[in-house]
Amino acid sequence: MSTTPVLFVHGLWIHATAWQPWIDLFGAAGYESQAPGWPGDDSTAALTRQAPARVAGIGIQDVVDHYTRHIAGMPAKPIVIGHSFGGLIAQKLLANGQAAAAVAIDPAPIKGVKALPFSQIRAALPVLSRRANRDRAIMLTRRQFRYGFGNALSSQESDELYNRWVIPGPGRPIFELTGAKKDPASPAAVDLDDSRRGPLLVIGGERDHTAPEIVARQTAELYRPGTNTEYRKLDGKGHSLVFDSGWREVAAPVLEWVRRQDRAATKR
Template sequence: MSSPVVFVHGLWVHASAWHPWVDLFTNAGYEARSADWPGDGDTVEAARRNPQRVAGYGVQDITDHIARQIGGLGERPVVIGHSFGGLIAQKLLASGIASAAVAIDPAPIKGVKALPIPQIRSALPVLRSKANRNEAVMPTRRQFRYGFGNAVSREESDELYRRWVIPGPGRPIFDLTAAKKDPQSPIEVDLSDHARGPLLILGGERDHTIPEVVARQAAELYRPGTNTEYRRIPGRGHSLVFDSGWREVAEVVLDWVRRHDTSPAR
């Protein structure tokens, strides 16, 4: 058996959206599983029925929760994360909990300066009210279409919303906005990459929630830079890991993981 692989979802998307990836990696010989966030329901329906279960959790709370799940594996996994899951994957890699990491359209780490208008617009459903810091927030179908489903058809975007979208905590987005003035910001990551495992960052060309320039700048921050790789995914939006084109992205990630897996079984 190869190294374990753990998938971490982002804000507003249920962990079960990773199931096709879990199946792909399992068939490739990996012990693959998806991690949940604190308060997540077992199903999309359960999460929607009890939205306040996720309220109040920030980036560090979620990271610690996932680290505890990883602790039971007995071996450091490869962590693959999307959106805020991509930020968390970088934190787990920097702390030595992960052996390698893939961050797909990751929420920005501290030091990223780009703040494109589409990113601001995507965050407005949360930031419009300070009370949302301690609340659960559910995007509307229209907001999801702009932030996630802009690179697929409206029909597919609506179907993705129906199948996967759940309430999420507002606090992680407030963690981002407070990072510049917070000396202990939970989105700060150790940028030295010589003593940790390899990192791949992917940026979707048409992403509104995390525009491609944001993902690229995150990769450019790492020093000395010999252990971090960046790739642009043409034509893809923020739904790239669970829309109809998911397998194209998954195959890129699987190939990279195979080449960087140092477990004895490989």
């Protein structure tokens, strides 16, 4: 059993229980793993859908603070694995010294990423189409989920995942991303000196519409001197890559990377 715990962080619109297969896999490998939800999330997707107002108005820093408090109660600094906005949160926790290492899978763009592909704009339109959505909770339609998450899947699997995991998400984080360039105090900003923190693995899915592969790649390239940051591209993967039927193809290399960081830390 490893003494390093693992903390999974989900992104917008997906309930934390979607990480359960990963928790089982990492548990079998000897890692005590947890996947607490965002502030306002209930224990199941169904219950969270019934109370969307509980997540309305929550911003990026609120989520970071929420997980910082959670980590304070853990027995050791965890390795944080985040998907989508959870990938941005994982980077901030790592840079802030709250994590031993981190994996950012198809992460939302940190401040400084210049790429803005059309698919990313289209995927964000359910929120950005109305300014009032900044302080609301937004629920994707099946069609919107199919474009933003399930475009690399069959329509049947996309609908099944929608029914199982999709929850309302706060609109504020997306507005905070769009304003990051002009905001000197943007919550999307991360300390880019990678010599001052533990290792980071950034993963980009080739077919991702919501956080396109070029966004993930540019994220990794922002770090300097770049000796403690690794980037990997996964062919054929869309934004649902951590909880669709191909999740093991993502989880297996992530687990091996985590084991490698754990072994290296033990030798130091």
